[in-house]
Amino acid sequence: MSRIAPLAPPYAAEIQEQFDKVMPPGKAPLLLFRTIATSLRAWGKLRGGSMLDRGPLSLREREIVIDRTTALNACEYEWGVHVAIFAGPAKLSEEQVRATVLEKADAACWSVAEQALIAAVDALHHRSTWSEQEFATLQKHYDNDRILEIIQLSGAYRTISYFGNALDLPLEPNAARFPK
Structure with missing residues (x-):
């Protein structure tokens, strides 16, 4: 188990919507995401990085x-x-x-x-x-x-x-x- 307990389902509607945007359909959110999302500030900063969007690199x-x-x-x-x-x-x-x-x-x-x-x-x-x-x-x-x-x-x-x-x-x- 992680040193900080991750969120467990059911997730708040806003968090579930955000998880759905970063995970393939039908896949549970990664432990990393569920753990960081225990802090809305930390989760917001991670999401704000947009590192998996279509950027200039292939x-x-x-x-x-x-x-x-x-x-x-x-x-x-x-x-x-x-x-x-x-x-x-x-x-x-x-x-x-x-x-x-x-x-x-x-x-x-x-x-x-x-x-x-x-x-x-x-x-x-x-x-x-x-x-x-x-x-x-x-x-x-x-x-x-x-x-x-x-x-x-x-x-x-x-x-x-x-x-x-x-x-x-x-x-x-x-x-x-x-x-x-």
Whole structure:
């Protein structure tokens, strides 16, 4: 069980409506969502981030950023949820999913643009910035809107990793597990 008890159904009508907007039809809300929603302020801030909307990054690029960020933060909970739901639609191979956890940014399974993307996520995680060379490499493949999205996603999913890890959320039953 989570360190903070999650909401249990039936949910208040407003909360149920919000859960319905972020979950596929017929799927119960994730433990993460039910736990954060115990605080309307925290839930409102999380929802306000709009990190799963159609932004300037492709689904594949978005998921690479999220998977790498959550892996770097050792948040198996969130990594596993994203891999289970989005790896297929994002066309991430098993080798690439594994690489988000176990390989360096320059792993051969990634395109040159994806290597630059992963290196950018790694730099943000480790140093909270990019060198001039890292930024120049990223700019060869991504425009300013996409670069800003990379920064925002990396930061948002670092925060989500904090929630998952600090609350000691048990893994979702159908979520992927970190590769060994």
